[in-house]
Amino acid sequence: MTLSRTLTHKLLDAAATGETVAGSAWREIHPDLVLGHDATIALIVDRIARAGGRIAEPERLFLVADHFAPPSTVDRANILRRFLDFVEQSGIVEAGGRLEMMQGICHQVLVESPRCRPGSVIVGADSHTTMAGAVGAFATGMGSTDILAVLRTGRTWLSVPDSIRVDIAGDMPAWLRGKDVALHLLGRMGEAGARGAALELSGAGVPMDGRLTLCNMAVELGAKNGVWVSDAVTRDWCRARGEGGWPDDVALEDLQPDAGAAYVATERVDLSTLAPQVAAPWSPANVHDITAVAGERVHQVFIGSCAGGRLEELGDAAGLLRGRRIPPLMKLVVTPSSTAVYKEALRRGWIEDLIDAGAVVTNASCGACGGIDKGLVAAGEVCLSTSNRNFRGRMGDPDARVFLGSGLVAAATALTGRLTDPREVL
Template sequence: MAGRTISDKVIDAHSADDDGTAAYRLVRVDAVLGHDATTALLIDDFERRGLTIWDRDRVLLTNDHFSPPSTIEYADISNKFLRFARDNQVTNLMLDRGICHQLLVEHRLCQPGGLVVGADSHTVMGGGIGTCATGMGATDILFTLVTGTTWLRRPETIAVRFHGELPPTSSGRDIVLELLRLLGESGAQYRCLEFHDESRPKLSQDDRFAVANMAVELGAKFGVFVPDEVTADYCVRRDGELLATPVLPDADAVYERVLDIDLSALDARIARPYSPGNVVPVSEVESVSISTAFLGSCSSGRLEDIRDAAEEVAGRAVHPAVRFIVIPASVEVFKQALRAGYVETLTDAGATFNHSSCGACGGIDKGVLGADDVCVSTSNRNFRGRMGHWDSRTYLASARTVARAALLGRIGPDLYRNEGAR
């Protein structure tokens, strides 16, 4: 029998049918994730059919798109969602606590070797700790909420091996942008990206979440890190102990392709409008004045991102023509940043902190772009109209790059060459 990958083993372990050769497998899930914007789409069908949730303890619901609501329409959607969660006595309702994907990885429902589905594409971020997590549409989530099962086609797996030492000015954001440069937006279509961290020192957990989060931008079904000591340390700090046995690939696992990435050679990357795959090194990007710098979203609103930005702006001032908006990925991240002094450092430099939520990332609120705005952002998508007006332009980059651009008032090839700008 051929060796199995992580996703092979997780799907087999969660199988609810007997035919291991079938193209599609009925599988039991460990948890379901939902947020206000998409969960609201299934409520009418759920109630009209008189359905019940299969296990209220295995559902995590959070209002993150409309938190707090900025319009009457958003308030009505949010209230409908909250009523649904309370009427169905969902155990894990997180009210105004942050972005659902960050709250998922902060919760013990997300475990190495687990299988999680969510009503949002970036649920894949759970793969940062070795969870097979994926997003699905509202109809699929309705089925899973009621049955605790879903149908999956077994994906082929691409192994991505990281080695070398990541430069101090680079981060997980630069890694995943480099993968997008190499593979493009469909380079891992319905594949599992299995990340093997052979770097020294190992990538931090925040870096791993950044990579896993944007695996879906490559088309991946799962983006899973092979669990190791970094994973174990994170889970112990979060849960007090290891609650699950990590699932590892077989030594002779069969991969569709193996991709080796030398992190030592990786400098800062940036994705130009209007595609996350339109990636070049920052050293090759055209010089463009910006009006907005955005640090936030589920892809890069974590503590290390806020730390990197604070290091760049300490004792300096944001360019007078730039609005620098910071939204921590969760209230817990915000509290950590407060304790570390990063919030004060960034605020003193001219940054504006907003409540933990999706905010401008999806063009919802708290920094939406106008027609003439040019933004450099840590969000995960820069399609036309994604962050606001159709004519606005968004460049995707790391938190450090965003902070440097906020200070200079522009992006350009000298952003890292000119160390006097730091």
């Protein structure tokens, strides 16, 4: 009898070396790609040297300066320098690895690259590494010591998680986005709703940018990974990345779960029944229909982060704000997820639309999301953010209150200065 496997199980099997520990569910895995950024790699630079210094497979590294990019304090300048010195001295770029210098957030820059390969296994030194699952990869986040082990040995240890199916039915209404689906699932399942499990998502009605957001926020449900079950949308989007964007030796049929694979749960979402969703302070799982919280005064709107600064959000905001002005006391901060996104938005005239409406547009980086750079919020302020986490104090003062929502909710809210249902202004 052949075992029916989930998609996650198949992806991990393909990267397993066969090494095990007696009685353990954990297996040695040979990842295809290792993602790192300035902050979490800088943490282990000293320990790499102390552990002998050798990098096992530099050609598999994808390193991005995105957190302190460019740095805004002396301490952060020194952290970035530590990271860049490591990259230079270890010869990673010469050996075929990648360094992306301040071209956007590592998760976005990664998925824009053909190196982010459908069917591959990706580990990264950042929790939102799960986002790369949108191209049909297994992708999971780890801490710095785990990544140190991968850098030195080229291997990691993982178990095959239980899988939860997420079936998304219907077409996306004009006022709804992937972000609303992610928040809805968080409201339904809670912050531990998929703890340690895989999410295997499908639904032809969700465009690629929304899929990226859903896989990104799988970790907000506690998931180990979120993988989109590939379809023609995945393949066409990957192909548009250029040469090798969809590898010749990968077939869509290879990236499906087996018929009869066992799932511990199935979540069904009908797009036609959802209202725009908002997560209230201080949890991404404190989710409400926008109608329940509409009207609250908002001082700042942040459009950015790996969860919400793509062309979808920039286009939604530009479309809604074009030819209009935000209120004089509203701070609208726009931080594109990557320079590629930024350039395309410029080409389409959206950046000018946003600036004319009263927005400030920063360079592509993590920005205000992790409380890192321009756009932090003050005590007593209320912010509507398209990012993935509204934990207390994450984006600034612990007495600021942050709501999460889609780019449409963000734009509608920026326009009125109050939490606003986009259906009222579309």
